[in-house]
Amino acid sequence: MTTPNKTPPGADPKQLERTGTVREIGSQAVWSLSSCKPGFGVDQLRDDNLETYWQSDGSQPHLVNIQFRRKTTVKTLCIYADYKSDESYTPSKISVRVGNNFHNLQEIREFGKSLVGHFCLGVSHAVTVLCQQLELVEPSGWIHVPLTDNHKKPTRTFMIQIAVLANHQNGRDTHMRQIKIYTPVEESSIGKFPRCTTIDFMMYRSIR
Template sequence: MASNQQDTVEVVCPYYAERFGNVREVTSCIISVSSCKPGFGVEQLMDNSMETYWQSDGQLPHLINIQFPRKTSVCHVYIFSDYKLDESYTPAKISIRTGTHFNDLNEIEIISLCEPSGWTGIPIRNIRDKPIRTFMLQIAVISNHQNGRDTHLRQIKIHSPVETTKNQTLDNFNEYSTVEFQQYSTIR
């Protein structure tokens, strides 16, 4: 079930979230796009440079497909766009879809953007407000500003929550690092 949650869109830098150690960037995935101009493809979308961008080539909607090798938890999708530089190429409405493959994708979010400049964070949650576990994520650009035909996206980042076990959490404290304590830290 899709929800128009423009108020949940966050304008933040994904690098800050990674620094705190609660999330990690998902890198073990296959990324494809529905179309691109020569020299403006997936490589430019993922190169960590705000100077380069992916440029679509064709009819709307423009799609970015992210396929994971195993079911993966996803808590945020971040996109970097800049209306001042890209004007009519800047996305105005984005749909986020998840599923196991191309034929069973369900729309979970529809986001409206108003002249974005910088990182836009989109929380990805299920109905219980937990990160979604999925094999495939699709970002669909439904419309652009000024009725533009092609799209520029400068970067995308996908974050997964870092899951810590009780032992990993306790190992962070010096007072629990003695041999005596560690021998009782697991149940056999």
Template sequence: MEPQPPTDPTIRVFPPGQPLGVEYPDIGDLGTWTVSSFKFGFGTECLRDNDPSTFWHSDGPQPHFVTVHFLRRVSIQKLGLYLAFSQDDSYTPQSILVRAGTGLNDLQDVRTVVFDKPTGWVIFDVSLEHDEDGESYKPLSAYVVQVVITENHMKGKDTHIRGMKVLGPVEEFRTGDDPFPFTTLPFKMYETIR
């Protein structure tokens, strides 16, 4: 059965083999990743290895979650999950909840996303608050972001996620007046000092 296109316009699905057509920088390397549980050999490294043949496999009672802790407050525009209903069946998330905050004790629910048999990269905006121009969404500013898998397809118990990306906003780099502009993400972190 072919996966259905998402009915939510804030969700984009990139099928397997198709390049990820987003220009947002992946800021996931700036954070420390933890998961609620995992089977041996199927831990957090499988979320970040850019290999869709590997996957994080939860091992325990629901809900399952992935948490990313950042050392400083970061702006998060979108999240990306590589899901494969065609391979994982009842292990595929159907409903997730995104939480964010300054620490684990003050996480707030910011977005709920429902999937319909997704296969490929699923990219979605974290915040649904429109920016000034009304054409896009504001980034979310947080130290911690958490993805909670609240339900799997066919009421499955454990979860498979084959990849995850935390994407920051696209920033316009200054040109002209700055002879040595910061252009890489690690250097952009220190562009301004307060």
């Protein structure tokens, strides 16, 4: 029996932010969970600390609901998982859904192909897509999920739902350590002007 390859880690999302092409917008959303152990909830998912985590406390599927007040353009979802620390609490099968509300959520259909390409590590068999669901094998690091359509355009949505459908070793409850959501940064016409380099130009670069 062939042992499946481990899911490769993606880049630290802060590297994405430093490119200036995306920004994190999780703070603009209302977050809710299907369940959580006291002291292991939304705050721990969003505290920028990889040592803390959300721990569910109920039956599967375990849900993270992210709702925006207005229709929002989203490009990439980043999830941090750590099999070495969490073992049977680590997700092994995840579904990512978008929609206007709880009643019309749809799974991201093409994200599996995009996700494999996003890693660019030449190990596409390490990430398996089954019925638009992402299967993970002992992940340890950031998992990048592109929220794009068939034409690679970012998704516009009111809501994102992350559903943990199964854990490693048939674990019941789950751990997730961080979740980040990114929107593309639109280039402004102002940003296209060249920088002031001569003394004459630099005299007028600020309001006196």
